[in-house]
Amino acid sequence: MRLKEKLKRLTLRSWSVSFDYRLMKIKQLIIGWVNYFRIAQMKTVCGNLDKTIRFRLRMCIWKQWKKIKTKYKSLMKLGVEKDKAWKWTNTRKGYTRVARSFILCRIITNERLKRRGLVSLLDLYQTVHI
Numbered sequence: 001m002r003l004k005e006k007l008k009r010l011t012l013r014s015w016s017v018s019f020d021y022r023l024m025k026i027k028q029l030i031i032g033w034v035n036y037f038r039i040a041q042m043k044t045v046c047g048n049l050d051k052t053i054r055f056r057l058r059m060c061i062w063k064q065w066k067k068i069k070t071k072y073k074s075l076m077k078l079g080v081e082k083d084k085a086w087k088w089t090n091t092r093k094g095y096t097r098v099a100r101s102f103i104l105c106r107i108i109t110n111e112r113l114k115r116r117g118l119v120s121l122l123d124l125y126q127t128v129h130i
Contacts, residue, residue: 002011003029003033003049004049004052005093006029007026007029007049007052007056009055010022010026010029011026011030011053011056011057011059011060013059013060013063013095019060019061019064019116020062020079020117022057022060023057023116023118026053026118026119027117027118027119030119030121030124031119031124034046034121034124034128035128036123038125038129038130039129039130040127042125043122043125043126046121046122047122049121050120050121050122053118053121054110054113055099055100056099056109056110057113057118058099058104058105058108059095059096059098061104061108062095062098062099062104063095068089068090071088071089072085072086072089075088075089075103075107078107078108079107080103081108084103088101088103091092121123
């Protein structure tokens with residue numbers, strides 16, 4: 001099975017596991033895959049896959065918050081203004097559209113995901129590449 005397909009399976013919105021477990025499984029997959037293909041030239045592929053992983057994780061987070069009340073409280077906790085938090089909480093847009101929005105990309109940053117335990121495919125590839 002290809003890496004992208006495995007990542008999609010690990011980041012399914014309907015897979016109800018804890019976020020830490022999901023990150024652990026993604027980390028295992030990335031480390032194994034990068035070590036296997038460390039000889040190959042794939043800097044751009046790794047960068048594109050990194051973007052996809054982060055987008056799908058933001059989508060999973062938005063889905064995991066489920067209720068309007070939880071979304072609102074979580075957005076407020078992350079530092080969004082009241083009116084913007086209320087607008088985005090009550091949006092009719094789907095999970096994928098919200099995950100690509102400026103609001104989620106601004107508050108659930110790459111650095112925040114990294115602190116949570118996400119391993120960057122590109123960074124790992126650049127450290128082990130021969």
